Amino acid sequence: MDNLNTYLFIAAILFSLGMFGVITRRNAIAVLMGIELILNSANLNFLAFAKFGGMNMSGHIFALFVIIMAAAEAAVALAIIINIYNNFKSINVDEVRELRQ
């Protein structure tokens, strides 16, 4: 269990699932959940390389910045999604295709 490849495989599976969510979901919030999964898998990779690369703490700092960015991104994305909902009464990403109302 405790080797680098296990963690990399878990991160690869999580990345693939997140990618699947991003490209198949119609609801914009579900797409956002897929993006969060992808960011989490990137974090797992950073921390795995940090541990098996001699406990270099720079990986932890990078993971921390990814978490900060994810928080900012989620807030702005949800604000945009709520605006889209107010304008179109729908947040399905394949129906929202007009630039004007």
Next chain:
Amino acid sequence: MADLAFWMIVLLTIGGAAVVVLNKNLVYSAIALLFTFFGMAGLYVFLWADFLAGVQVMIYVGGILVLIIFGVMLTNRITSVNISHSSVQRGIGAVVVLGILSILVIMIYNTPWLQVEAVEPVQTVGKIGYLLMMDYLLPFEVASLLLLAALMGAAMLSRKSN
């Protein structure tokens, strides 16, 4: 025992992620995301990242997930009982994603990763704080500006237009 706990956490993480992307009900997806985030925090503990496990629980579970559930609530009429959402192009999406996954797995398996043995640190908070104030001071300050900009932008965007 640690092995069993590890594989349980892996199962929780990946199963939760699978439910997030495959379930039809948006609220179920959000709740499954909760399990995935907790599983990730458990994996961080196995990776000797105690501080980041705490941060993961606080920010992802306490912040982002609540925000997402708020988004679900605000973008669906509360009277509609069935908050469902569908998927499109599942077949071709699965083909593409399985292709990406197989490429990643082959790459991970064939690369001779450079590995260095390390001893388990007592705690990581001190080192993280030291690095944030010494080597990564500029990114740290830029991150605070980013958060401020995101805060103002989100408040500005989600406000009712006058």
